Amino acid sequence: MAGPSIAWYLGVSAFLFATGALGVLIRRNPLIVLLSLEIMLNGANLALIAFSRHARNGAGQIFALAVMAVAASEVCVGLGLVVAIHRRRLALDVDRLSELRG
Amino acid sequence: MSLLAAYTAGGAVVWIVWVVAGFACLASGVAVVSFSNPFYSALALIGNLGSLAVLYLLLSAEFVAAAQVLVYAGAVMVMFLFVIAYVGPRTETPWAGGPAWQTVAAVLAAASIFLEIIVVIALKAGGRLARTDHVNGTFGTPGWIGRLFLTDHLLAFEITSIVLLVAAVGGVILGSHTRRSQEEASLS
Numbered sequence: 001m002a003g004p005s006i007a008w009y010l011g012v013s014a015f016l017f018a019t020g021a022l023g024v025l026i027r028r029n030p031l032i033v034l035l036s037l038e039i040m041l042n043g044a045n046l047a048l049i050a051f052s053r054h055a056r057n058g059a060g061q062i063f064a065l066a067v068m069a070v071a072a073s074e075v076c077v078g079l080g081l082v083v084a085i086h087r088r089r090l091a092l093d094v095d096r097l098s099e100l101r102g
Numbered sequence: 103m104s105l106l107a108a109y110t111a112g113g114a115v116v117w118i119v120w121v122v123a124g125f126a127c128l129a130s131g132v133a134v135v136s137f138s139n140p141f142y143s144a145l146a147l148i149g150n151l152g153s154l155a156v157l158y159l160l161l162s163a164e165f166v167a168a169a170q171v172l173v174y175a176g177a178v179m180v181m182f183l184f185v186i187a188y189v190g191p192r193t194e195t196p197w198a199g200g201p202a203w204q205t206v207a208a209v210l211a212a213a214s215i216f217l218e219i220i221v222v223i224a225l226k227a228g229g230r231l232a233r234t235d236h237v238n239g240t241f242g243t244p245g246w247i248g249r250l251f252l253t254d255h256l257l258a259f260e261i262t263s264i265v266l267l268v269a270a271v272g273g274v275i276l277g278s279h280t281r282r283s284q285e286e287a288s289l290s
Contacts, residue, residue: 003116007227009157011220012124016131016150018216023135025208029194031140031186035147038178039131042154045166053161056237058250061166062258065247068166068173069262073269075178079185080276086189087279 009050016043028093030085034078041071116160123156138193144182151175163242 016039023036045064052060085092126149133146151174158167223231240246251259 003113003160004120005227005232007223007231008120008124009161010223010231012127012157014216014219014223015128017219018212019128019131019135021215022208022212025211026205027135027194029140029192031182031189032134032143035134035140035143035182038147038174039134039150042151042174046154046157049158049161049163049166053163053237053241054231056235056241058241058246059255061163061242061247062250062255064163064166065169065251066258066262068169069266072173072178073265075181076269076273077276079181080273082185082189084276092189092192 006050006054010047013043013046013050016040016046019043028095030078030082030092030094030097033094034075034082037074037078038071041067119156120160123153123160126150126153127157139191140186141183141191144179144186147182148175148179151179162237165242165244165247168244 020036020038020040020043023039024033027033027036045067048060048064048067052058052064082092085097090097130146130150130153134143134150137143137146151170155167155170155175158164158170
C-alpha cells in the first residue's frame with residue numbers, strides 16, 4: 001500500500017482515545033462529556049478500520065458500524081437525560097448531580 | 103519506469119492527504135476538549151468526524167466513511183447542536199473548578215493511556231504491522247458490507263436493530279413531559 005502504514009493510523013487513534021478520556025475526566029458539562037465520549041468511540045473505530053484493512057477482513061468494518069449504532073443510541077439517551085435535567089431546573093454539572101450517591 | 107514514478111507520486115499524494123487529515127483530526131479533537139463554549143466544541147467535533155471520514159477513505163472503507171458523514175456529522179451532530187441551543191449557552195473554564203489534584207490525575211491518566219498504546223504500537227510497528235497488502239476492488243463497498251451483514255454477521259445486524267429500538271424507547275420516556283412529572287418538579 002502506498003502511503004502510511006497501519007501503525008500511523010493506530011497512533012492517531014490512540015491520541016484521539018486519550019484526548020477523549022481526558023475530556024471525560026476533566027470537563028463537568030454533561031454535553032461536553034458526551035462529545036468527548038464520541039471522540040473516544042471514534043478513536044476505537046479508527047483502530048478497528050485500520051486493522052480491518054490490515055487483515056483484509058470485513059469484521060472490523062462491521063464492528064465499526066455496530067459501534068456507530070451504539071454511539072447513536074447513547075447520544076439519544078444522553079441528550080434525553082440532559083433535556084430532562086434541564087427541565088427540572090437542576091444544574092448542568094456532573095459534579096453537582098450527586099443525588100444518587102449512597 | 104513511468105509506472106513506478108506514478109506509483110511514487112500516488113504515494114506522495116496519499117501521504118499529504120493523510121498528514122492534513124490526521125493533523126485536522128488531532129487538532130479538532132483537542133479543540134473539542136478545550137473550548138469553553140459547548141457550541142464551539144460541537145462544531146469542532148464535526149470537523150473531527152469529517153477528517154476521520156477522510157482517513158477511513160484512505161483505508162479503503164468507503165461505506166463506513168459515507169455512514170460516518172451521514173450518521174455522525176449529519177444526524178447526531180445536528181441533534182447535539184439542537185440540544186445545546188435548547189439548553190442555552192453556558193460557558194465554563196475547562197481546566198478549573200474541581201480540585202487541583204483531580205485535574206492533575208486526569209491529565210496523568212490520559213497521558214499514561216496514550217503512552218501505553220504508543221509503546222505497544224512502536225514495539226510491533228517494525229514487524230507485521232509494516233506489511234500491508236493490496237485489497238481487491240470490492241473491499242469496503244456497500245454491496246460487500248451488505249452481503250457480510252446479511253450472511254456472516256446477521257446476529258450483529260439484528261441485535262443492532264434491537265439496541266436502536268431500546269434507545270428510541272428510552273429517549274421517548276426520558277423526553278416525555280407529563281403533568282405528573284411537572285407537579286413533582288414544582289413540589290420539590
